[in-house]
Amino acid sequence: xxxxxxxxxxxxxxxxxxxxxxxxxxxxxxxxxxxxxxxxxxxxxxxxxxxxxxxxxxxxxxxxxxxxxxxxxxxxxxxxxxxxxxxxxxxxxxxxxxxxxxxxxxxxxxxxxxxxxxxxxxxxxxxxxxxxxxxxxxxxxxxxxxxxxxxxxxxxxxxxxxxx
Amino acid sequence: xxxxxxxxxxxxxxxxxxxxxxxxxxxxxxxxxxxxxxxxxxxxxxxxxxxxxxxxxxxxxxxxxxxxxxxxxxxxxxxxxxxxxxxxxxxxxxxxxxxxxxxxxxxxxxxxxxxxxxxxxxxxxxxxxxxxxxxxxxxxxxxxxxxxxxxxxxxxxxxxxxxxxxxxxxxxxxxxxxxxxxxxxxxxxxxxxxxxxxxxxxxxxxxxxxxxxxxxxxxxxxxxxxxxxxxxxxxxxxxxxxxx
Numbered sequence: 001x002x003x004x005x006x007x008x009x010x011x012x013x014x015x016x017x018x019x020x021x022x023x024x025x026x027x028x029x030x031x032x033x034x035x036x037x038x039x040x041x042x043x044x045x046x047x048x049x050x051x052x053x054x055x056x057x058x059x060x061x062x063x064x065x066x067x068x069x070x071x072x073x074x075x076x077x078x079x080x081x082x083x084x085x086x087x088x089x090x091x092x093x094x095x096x097x098x099x100x101x102x103x104x105x106x107x108x109x110x111x112x113x114x115x116x117x118x119x120x121x122x123x124x125x126x127x128x129x130x131x132x133x134x135x136x137x138x139x140x141x142x143x144x145x146x147x148x149x150x151x152x153x154x155x156x157x158x159x160x161x162x163x164x
Numbered sequence: 165x166x167x168x169x170x171x172x173x174x175x176x177x178x179x180x181x182x183x184x185x186x187x188x189x190x191x192x193x194x195x196x197x198x199x200x201x202x203x204x205x206x207x208x209x210x211x212x213x214x215x216x217x218x219x220x221x222x223x224x225x226x227x228x229x230x231x232x233x234x235x236x237x238x239x240x241x242x243x244x245x246x247x248x249x250x251x252x253x254x255x256x257x258x259x260x261x262x263x264x265x266x267x268x269x270x271x272x273x274x275x276x277x278x279x280x281x282x283x284x285x286x287x288x289x290x291x292x293x294x295x296x297x298x299x300x301x302x303x304x305x306x307x308x309x310x311x312x313x314x315x316x317x318x319x320x321x322x323x324x325x326x327x328x329x330x331x332x333x334x335x336x337x338x339x340x341x342x343x344x345x346x347x348x349x350x351x352x353x354x355x356x357x358x359x360x361x362x363x364x365x366x367x368x369x370x371x372x373x374x375x376x377x378x379x380x381x382x383x384x385x386x387x388x389x390x391x392x393x394x395x396x397x398x399x400x401x402x403x404x405x406x407x408x
Contacts, residue, residue: 023253023303026305028303029303029304029305030302030303030304030305032305032306056308056309059308059309061308063308074304074306074308074309076309077302077304077309077311078311078312112300112302112314112361113361114361114362114363115303116363117251117253117254117363117365118251118252118253119253119303120251120252120253120254120300120301120302120303121253121254121300121301121302121303121314122302122303122304123302123304
């Protein structure tokens with residue numbers, strides 16, 4: 001009987017020192033805007049971009065996406081709008097790089113959602129809307145965009161289809 | 165002199181723990197020791213001392229047990245806790261009171277006139293508390309936008325929790341009627357009222373919640389017994405040490 005008590009004492013002791021759970025997994029993170037890139041000539045086909053540079057309005061860091069037909073853009077969580085400047089890198093017939101610029105404007109409302117003690121909170125987005133700014137540069141590349149959903153809750157599916 | 169006596173008592177208690185199994189019936193002196201019945205009132209020294217060494221904690225616990233019969237004791241604890249916790253992702257304060265009631269069984273066979281306990285028991289615990297979310301950080305996978313800490317100061321009141329608890333411990337009489345005790349508790353929540361948009365992470369009397377609604381606790385208490393009556397037990401006739 002005494003042995004049992006001693007053993008259970010030890011077990012409780014170890015339990016008390018158990019490490020707090022660790023935050024992991026995409027589901028616990030704030031989702032990004034997922035954009036699938038389609039061919040404007042054959043709208044059923046995804047079209048790979050050689051390189052796209054993305055800079056948010058008012059920020060200086062650049063996100064680069066290379067040889068992909070899917071890009072992911074984060075949204076600011078303490079305002080209701082984020083604008084992204086997207087620069088497409090294209091090779092000209094003479095093998096020079098041509099830069100083509102466009103701007104996408106996202107508006108939304110935010111909701112903070114409790115995840116867990118280790119992860120804290122994540123934000124999901126409601127009433128999501130996306131528009132392409134009227135062409136301000138003389139070298140635009142986006143022909144049109146199509147918004148798939150109003151609710152941004154996960155990264156699993158594309159939220160926008162972009163044709164170029 | 166007093167200290168020496170105390171030391172002797174503790175020492176003899178420990179000796180009795182290890183030796184009682186091997187004790188053989190010896191020459192019997194027909195001496196009878198009464199069993200003491202009474203109400204023991206105490207406090208948890210860990211909770212009490214934490215007020216001094218942890219600036220984020222305020223709290224206390226009053227405990228009581230009453231001897232029901234030879235082996236069984238009715239026991240209860242009540243108290244108050246206020247605790248601020250700052251984690252990487254969030255910080256919050258839990259504030260409220262708790263009550264635990266239950267019973268415990270003494271498995272220790274006392275030697276001579278000693279009155280010590282090694283016990284196993286159970287409790288039903290209940291807490292009534294509030295939880296205030298002071299700050300949190302939004303978990304974004306990438307760090308493109310520097311996300312600032314949010315400070316909502318969101319207070320959720322009227323929260324509660326119910327749990328069952330298993331307790332194992334010892335109580336040793338160090339001075340006449342004064343006891344020092346240690347115990348460990350294993351607890352399981354079975355009902356709780358959660359704050360909206362958040363989670364109960366700490367409960368008064370229960371402590372921190374681990375995955376699977378499990379909690380653990382450790383107590384180090386001091387208590388005083390108010391004796392009510394003494395019961396004289398007729399000694400069982402010792403059998404002769406027969407050997408074949």
